[in-house]
Amino acid sequence: MAKIIPFKAVKxxxxxxxxxxxxxxxxxxxxxxxxxxxxxxxxxLHIVNxxxxxxxxxxxxxxxxxxxxxxxxxxxxxxxVQDEKPSFYVYKIVNRYGQEFSGIIAATSAEDYERDVxxxxxxxxxxxxxxxxxxxxxxxxxxxxxxxxxxxNPIISKIIKETQKEHAEFEFTMxxxxxxxxxKIDNEETITAIQDEFKQMKxxxxxxxxxxxxxxxxxxxxxxxNNPNHNGSESYNFFMSYLIPESDLVIHEFxxxxxxxxxxxxxxxxxxxxxxxxxxxxxxIPYNPSKPHHFSMYLDGEFYSLYLxxxxxxFKTALDKLDAQLLYKTILQPILGIxxxxxxxRIEYVNGRHEMITIKSSVDCGKFKVGFGMCPSNVExxxxxxxxxxxxxPKSTYILPKLRSGITIYEY
Numbered sequence: 001m002a003k004i005i006p007f008k009a010v011k012x013x014x015x016x017x018x019x020x021x022x023x024x025x026x027x028x029x030x031x032x033x034x035x036x037x038x039x040x041x042x043x044x045l046h047i048v049n050x051x052x053x054x055x056x057x058x059x060x061x062x063x064x065x066x067x068x069x070x071x072x073x074x075x076x077x078x079x080x081v082q083d084e085k086p087s088f089y090v091y092k093i094v095n096r097y098g099q100e101f102s103g104i105i106a107a108t109s110a111e112d113y114e115r116d117v118x119x120x121x122x123x124x125x126x127x128x129x130x131x132x133x134x135x136x137x138x139x140x141x142x143x144x145x146x147x148x149x150x151x152x153n154p155i156i157s158k159i160i161k162e163t164q165k166e167h168a169e170f171e172f173t174m175x176x177x178x179x180x181x182x183x184k185i186d187n188e189e190t191i192t193a194i195q196d197e198f199k200q201m202k203x204x205x206x207x208x209x210x211x212x213x214x215x216x217x218x219x220x221x222x223x224x225x226n227n228p229n230h231n232g233s234e235s236y237n238f239f240m241s242y243l244i245p246e247s248d249l250v251i252h253e254f255x256x257x258x259x260x261x262x263x264x265x266x267x268x269x270x271x272x273x274x275x276x277x278x279x280x281x282x283x284x285i286p287y288n289p290s291k292p293h294h295f296s297m298y299l300d301g302e303f304y305s306l307y308l309x310x311x312x313x314x315f316k317t318a319l320d321k322l323d324a325q326l327l328y329k330t331i332l333q334p335i336l337g338i339x340x341x342x343x344x345x346r347i348e349y350v351n352g353r354h355e356m357i358t359i360k361s362s363v364d365c366g367k368f369k370v371g372f373g374m375c376p377s378n379v380e381x382x383x384x385x386x387x388x389x390x391x392x393x394p395k396s397t398y399i400l401p402k403l404r405s406g407i408t409i410y411e412y
Contacts, residue, residue: 002117002150002198004106005238006086006191010141010409011170011182012079016042018172020079021180021404024144025049042079044143044406047071064138071141080409087186088194089408090163091242093401096177101401102160103244104185104194105145105408108204110220110237113213118148119203119386122210123394125342132215133222140412142216144405145242146209149379152245156197159190174404182407205386207249208399213239219412240410242403246379250400252352253376255359256327257368259346262337266300269335269370276313276330277306286356289375292323296373298359318384323374324396331372342394351398352376 012020019042028036028045036043037052050066051058058066074080089105112118136142150156163183170182185191198204206213216239223236261269273279277295282303287296293308308326319325332338338347348368350358359371377397385392 002201002204003109003112004088004104004195004198004241004243005109006088006186007107007235007238007240007410008083008086009089009105010075010080010082010411012042012406013081014170016079017170017407018174020044020406021172021174022048022406023176023402023404025405047074047143048405061134061138064135067135068139071139082411083184083186085186086191087184088191090160090183090185091407092164092181094179094181095401099250099400101244101248101250102164103242103248104156104160105240105242106194107235107238107410108146108148108241108243110217110239111232112204113217117203118213119205119383120210120213121206121382121386121390121392122396123391124210124214128211129214129218132211133218136215136219136412137222141409142212142240142412143409144209144212144403145240145408145410146213146216147207147399147401147403148204148241148243149207149246149249150198150201150204150243152247153197153201156194157245159185159194170407180404180407203387204243205383207244207382208402209241213241235410235412238410240408244401249379251376251378251382252398252400253374254324254349254351254395254398255354255356255374256332256372257348257350257359257362258332258336258338258370258372259348259367260336260369262335264335269299272335273306273331276309278309280305280307286360287373288356289373292321292375293326294375295323295327296356296359298356298363298371298373299369301364303356303360317390318381318388319390319392322377322381322385322392322396324377324393327372327374328393349395353398 019040022044025048033045037045046052047067047070050063050070091105092102094100163185166183168181168183173179220236224230282305285303287303287305289296295306297304297306315321338344356373359373362368363371
């Protein structure tokens with residue numbers, strides 16, 4: 001039984017929402033961030049990079065306190081206004097490729113996260129969890145929803161479609177040419193109908209935002225333990241999420257680039273690969289794998305196809321069937337000596353929206369020695385791995401939609 005509730009979102013005013021909304025801070029280069037803050041006083045980047053005002057880099061708790069100050073200034077100046085009634089928010093994104101994503105922004109239950117009603121498929125890093133928990137405790141708000149996915153539901157789908165026939169509260173296009181729409185649902189009957197459908201769902205799944213949801217759960221645990229009057233209705237019992245049906249989710253792969261061959265010559269490396277793969281030299285023609293357990297490889301100016309020799313590999317779990325795990329277990333770890341996929345500086349990741357030519361360019365320039373491409377996983381794989389209580393390797397999936405910060409804000 002999944003529990004979701006409406007909340008009073010803090011939102012930018014309609015006139016400037018497109019100026020406020022921002023991609024996640026780390027997705028900008030330094031030059032991009034500075035350019036946007038130089039010429040756009042409304043950008044949410046001014047809140048998350050508060051030291052910009054003083055041309056000073058600030059970190060840790062000092063930064064968190066200044067983030068809160070900037071946020072309060074935006075509210076005082078009328079940039080942000082809080083809704084008067086708890087609401088759900090229908091949110092649609094149409095990206096530059098014509099892909100459309102529609103779902104509901106709501107507050108989801110930290111207790112559901114604890115009870116595994118909200119299921120995870122990726123490992124998180126404890127240090128990052130603690131850092132973001134401290135951030136939430138200090139600033140008192142969350143401005144970017146966790147992306148959750150649920151089984152397609154005809155009743156919820158009908159409500160979303162009917163809502164979208166009305167005039168949108170927000171409609172704006174970003175510089176990346178993604179167009180965003182938002183509608184508010186504050187009708188109690190409709191809210192109850194949506195909640196009733198989610199109550200019938202045994203599980204919903206985190207698609208993107210594992211660290212944000214884990215940190216929100218830690219915040220809930222701390223606040224609950226330190227509140228003698230805890231009753232379960234406090235805002236810290238929930239965290240903001242964007243829930244979309246499984247059919248709307250788009251999953252791309254992350255391809256791998258490796259800086260060296262772990263002391264092996266090209267010939268020695270290929271011989272070791274031959275133990276697990278049938279190898280075919282494709283020459284200068286880019287090769288994209290078309291099936292699970294097939295990989296592309298670019299090495300020394302040539303493309304190769306790698307087909308797994310299944311007699312040498314045993315599939316025991318859903319995780320074993322995942323190509324990112326397969327590549328790690330058969331090549332990256334045993335041959336190239338990469339143990340820690342999160343922290344080894346010999347490996348980098350390129351999301352699969354880029355063509356294999358990106359892998360080629362990165363190797364040809366000398367920065368990397370070899371690159372690997374793979375097929376994307378799918379929703380069913382992600383769910384099976386989560387259901388078995390297993391975790392994908394880092395950077396196994398590049399999931400769309402990618403959300404913006406500052407459009408709806410959840411206050412603790």
